[in-house]
Amino acid sequence: MLRRSQQLGLKRLLSTIKLSSTTSQYPTGHVQPNTQPYLTPSFINNKFVKSDSQTWFDIRDPATNEVVSKVPQNTPQELEDAIAAADKAFHVWKDYSIIKRQGIAFKFVQLLRENMDRIASVIVLEQGKTFADAKGDVLRGLQVAEAACNITNDLKGQTLEVAKDMETKMIREPLGVIGSICPFNFPAMVPLWSLPLVLVTGNTAVIKPSERVPGAAMIIAQLCAEAGVPEGVVQMVHGKHDTVNKIIEDPRVKALTFVGGDKAGKYIYEKGTSLGKRVQANLGAKNHLVVLPDADKAQFVNAINGAAFGAAGQRCMAISVLVTVGPVTKEWVKDIVEDAKKLKVGSGFDSSSDLGPLINPESLTRSHEIIADSVKQGAELLLDGRSFKGEGKFAKGNFLGPTIIANCKPGIRAYDEEIFSPVLSVVNVDTIEEAVQLINNNKYGNGVSLFTQSGAAAQLFNKTIDCGQVGINVPIPVPLPMFSFTGSRGSFLGDLNFYGQAGITFLTKPKTITSLWRTELVEDLKPSTSMPTQE
Ligand code: NAD
Numbered sequence: 247m248l249r250r251s252q253q254l255g256l257k258r259l260l261s262t263i264k265l266s267s268t269t270s271q272y273p274t275g276h277v278q279p280n281t282q283p284y285l286t287p288s289f290i291n292n293k294f295v296k297s298d299s300q301t302w303f304d305i306r307d308p309a310t311n312e313v314v315s316k317v318p319q320n321t322p323q324e325l326e327d328a329i330a331a332a333d334k335a336f337h338v339w340k341d342y343s344i345i346k347r348q349g350i351a352f353k354f355v356q357l358l359r360e361n362m363d364r365i366a367s368v369i370v371l372e373q374g375k376t377f378a379d380a381k382g383d384v385l386r387g388l389q390v391a392e393a394a395c396n397i398t399n400d401l402k403g404q405t406l407e408v409a410k411d412m413e414t415k416m417i418r419e420p421l422g423v424i425g426s427i428c429p430f431n432f433p434a435m436v437p438l439w440s441l442p443l444v445l446v447t448g449n450t451a452v453i454k455p456s457e458r459v460p461g462a463a464m465i466i467a468q469l470c471a472e473a474g475v476p477e478g479v480v481q482m483v484h485g486k487h488d489t490v491n492k493i494i495e496d497p498r499v500k501a502l503t504f505v506g507g508d509k510a511g512k513y514i515y516e517k518g519t520s521l522g523k524r525v526q527a528n529l530g531a532k533n534h535l536v537v538l539p540d541a542d543k544a545q546f547v548n549a550i551n552g553a554a555f556g557a558a559g560q561r562c563m564a565i566s567v568l569v570t571v572g573p574v575t576k577e578w579v580k581d582i583v584e585d586a587k588k589l590k591v592g593s594g595f596d597s598s599s600d601l602g603p604l605i606n607p608e609s610l611t612r613s614h615e616i617i618a619d620s621v622k623q624g625a626e627l628l629l630d631g632r633s634f635k636g637e638g639k640f641a642k643g644n645f646l647g648p649t650i651i652a653n654c655k656p657g658i659r660a661y662d663e664e665i666f667s668p669v670l671s672v673v674n675v676d677t678i679e680e681a682v683q684l685i686n687n688n689k690y691g692n693g694v695s696l697f698t699q700s701g702a703a704a705q706l707f708n709k710t711i712d713c714g715q716v717g718i719n720v721p722i723p724v725p726l727p728m729f730s731f732t733g734s735r736g737s738f739l740g741d742l743n744f745y746g747q748a749g750i751t752f753l754t755k756p757k758t759i760t761s762l763w764r765t766e767l768v769e770d771l772k773p774s775t776s777m778p779t780q781e
Contacts, residue, residue, distance in 0.1 A: 261296045263287040265464060266315075272364040273371050275595050276307055276639065277314050284315040286460050288324060289467040289482035291331050292475075297324060297484070303457050308374035308603040309593045309636070309643040315372070317460050319485035325492045328481040332423045332450040333498040335478025340420050340448040344398055347446050351395045354442070354473035358388045361465060368461035369433050370594035374602040374644070375557050377594055380434075384462075386724070387438025390745050393727040394442035400750055401447065409781065412762045418754035420448035421500040421524070425493035427514060428455050429506040430605050431560045431666075433462035439731070439744045440503045440753075441466070445475060447753045452481045452499065454489050456506075458605060494518050501525070501752065503744065505562075507664075508736070515739040526740040526752055528733055530664040531692035534567040535721060536681045536707070539574040541697035545719065547581045549697070550670070553721035555589055555648045558601045559668040562737075563693045563715070563722045566665060567654070568672045569681045576674050579652060583629050586648040586670075591634050593643075603636075604644040604667050613646055613667040620660035620671075626652040631668060656687070664690070678703055679710075686712045691735030695721050714738065 266284045267273065283304070287294035297318035305315045320328070339347075358365075366380035375383070403417040424444045428436045437453055444451045455463035463482055470480045483489055490510070493499055494517050501524035504514045511529040518525040535553065537546050553565040570576045592599035604610050614632055621627050631647030646667050654661040654671035661671050675681050685694055695717035696707045704718045714734030717723030724731060730746030742752035 260290075260293070263294050263296045265294060265468060266461075267364050267368060267465065269361050269364055272367040274367060276310050276371070276593065277312055279310075279312055279639075281312070281314075283313045286315055286317040286464065286484065288318070288320055288328065288484060289464060289480065290324075290328055291477040291481075292471040294464070294468075297321065299324070303486075305372055305458060305460070306606070307371055308605055309645075310639050311607070311642040311644070315461065317457050317484045320483045320489055322488075322492070325483055325485075325489060328483045329423060329452055329492070329496050329498055331478040332452050332481045335476060336420070336422050336450045339450055339476060339479045342448070344401065344446075347448065348395055348398055350474045351391065351397070351442060351446050354445075354469060354475075355388065355391045355395060357469040357472055358384065358391060358466075361469060362388070365434050365462045365465050368465065369459070370602070372459040372461050373430060373433055374605065375560070375594050376599050376602055377597065379557050380594065383432050384434045386432075387435040390438050390727040391442040393745065394446045397443075397446035397750075400747065401754070408760070411764050411766075412760065414758055414760045416756055416758045418447075418750070419757050420754060422449060423499045424449045424451055424501050424503065424753065425499040426451060426453045426503045427490055427493065427506065427510075428453065428463070430456040430458040431557070431562070432505075433459040434466065436505045437463045437466055439505065440749070441470075441480070443745060443749050443753055445470070445479065447750060449753055450479045450481075452483060452493060454483055454485065454493060457484060457486055460484060490514065494523075495521065497521075499523070502527075504528070505744075511739060524740075524742075524752060526742055526744060527738065528562065528731065528744065529737050529739065530690060531562045531733070531737050532567060532661075532664055532688055532690045533563055533565050533693040533695070534569050534681075534685045534688070535565045535695040535697065536569040536571060536678070536685075537575045537578070538571050538678060538696070538698040538700065538703055540699045540703075541575070541719075542699065543578055543581070546697045547578065547585055549719075549721040550582055551585050551589065551648075553695075554670040555586060555601050555668040558604055558646065560605065560666050561722070562733075563724055565695065565721055566669065566671060567661065568670055569684065570672060570674045571678055571681055572676060579628065579650070579672055582670075583650055586629055586650060589648055591631075591645050591647050592636070593640060601648070601668060604646055607644055609667060610644040610646055613649075613665055613669060616659045616663060616665055617649060617651065617669065620651055620654065620658050623658045625654050625658050625660060625671075628652050628672075656684075678707065682707065682710045686710075689736040692733040692737035693717065693723055695719075695723060
């Protein structure tokens with residue numbers, strides 16, 4: 247049914263909302279109980295617009311469970327307006343010269359740097375991770391934006407004189423509107439995995455941040471506008487399934503980028519591709535770290551504690567399984583336990599905290615259940631983080647301390663499931679070949695790491711392991727964005743990965759142009775009806 251304003255042919259009256267932070271003023275602590283929640287706006291045509299929606303979701307500070315803000319389920323009309331504006335803007339933006347788009351990208355990079363602390367602080371408030379870790383979240387996204395500034399080299403076409411006076415050139419053109427659906431765990435990095443390349447390649451973006459952590463993406467949108475991105479080129483919409491379905495189904499959206507869990511990812515990939523769209527979907531993970539007896543023990547113990555428990559284990563590249571090879575390395579687990587006990591669990595705003603809370607009470611409850619079930623299934627609890635309790639205003643926070651479960655194997659919940667919390671499962675095997683077999687039989691293929699001093703062992707591992715991102719003495723081997731994020735098997739659906747050359751190829755389509763400009767006069771011109779071979 248048409249709204250009354252449409253029936254009357256009137257433009258909707260849009261009320262605007264200011265962002266709750268500025269470059270110099272942003273949260274440095276948790277909000278007081280019963281503070282009026284901030285209403286997250288949508289970002290439409292470079293303006294922060296208040297939704298007309300009757301449905302708003304609470305965003306709770308994971309450290310206190312106080313409601314800090316609300317995010318709307320955008321109405322069908324608002325989603326329609328956002329996509330229509332992005333489609334309209336595409337026809338203007340794609341004709342901006344590449345040098346102009348590059349200039350805007352440079353400015354965007356500068357603004358991201360200037361606003362790094364501000365974005366990080368909003369991440370701490372909504373997502374819970376420590377401030378230092380939140381800065382890393384922004385920095386890894388910023389690096390994608392920096393790499394995108396090289397578009398004048400990366401988008402160069404190819405030309406060849408294919409016959410006398412005949413030349414074929416191949417260029418890559420933008421697709422149109424790109425829809426992006428983002429997860430909660432990297433509120434800045436994941437939107438920035440695609441947005442800078444979407445922009446420099448001449449596409450436009452409709453982004454749905456996670457409904458649990460939209461604040462960072464809103465600041466990023468503001469910085470795009472300040473950098474000179476024209477109206478409509480970057481649109482931010484909110485909500486849950488209805489928003490995702492509109493983005494998938496609308497024919498003006500030509501490609502989808504998704505990062506998140508398996509269920510949503512498979513759904514979006516299958517539905518998107520069945521409608522003929524390009525989809526790149528990064529999914530869940532179970533990342534193993536294998537340690538050989540010849541590894542540098544101190545380096546290894548340090549690395550595993552950081553990689554398993556940093557960000558409270560809520561990283562798709564967190565190490566969640568330790569594979570000890572042989573009896574010697576099995577003993578080293580005691581050292582990991584001792585070091586893990588020293589990690590400080592607490593507020594992300596407290597600079598002495600090593601890990602913050604989990605995103606919500608459901609995630610905490612599920613982690614507790616998996617730990618309990620695994621013990622019932624025969625695993626051995628070496629360190630139990632369930633006993634950690636926050637004090638004072640943190641008593642209701644979703645905290646779980648580092649947890650280490652030994653004697654794990656396939657069939658035990660802690661090994662089989664992606665837990666996404668600071669829980670490390672330990673599996674012991676006898677040989678490196680056995681370790682490789684275990685990992686290759688796991689459904690996921692995001693990342694893997696080997697700690698060793700042996701070049702030969704590393705070489706064997708590199709050649710036989712079936713995971714997309716391999717680290718040798720590097721626990722979290724996410725490549726910098728001159729390469730791509732190359733998760734594979736059950737951790738990725740699609741053909742072309744995020745960012746790097748693959749990202750540019752994903753966001754563009756090839757066009758070949760063959761031209762003939764004769765330099766000699768040809769006498770005796772007559773039509774040829776046979777297949778042109780250009781010889
Ligand atoms: P999620 O799948 O619950 O949500 C991701 C996005 O999909 C959100 O925007 C959400 O609104 C939407 N969504 C959720 N369920 C949906 C459904 N049924 N239909 C349509 N849309 C839906 O993921 P999350 O909990 O926000 O993030 C954690 C997950 O993301 C973990 O599994 C983690 O491994 C994964 N992740 C993967 C990578 C990677 O690169 N492989 C990176 C970060 C996070």
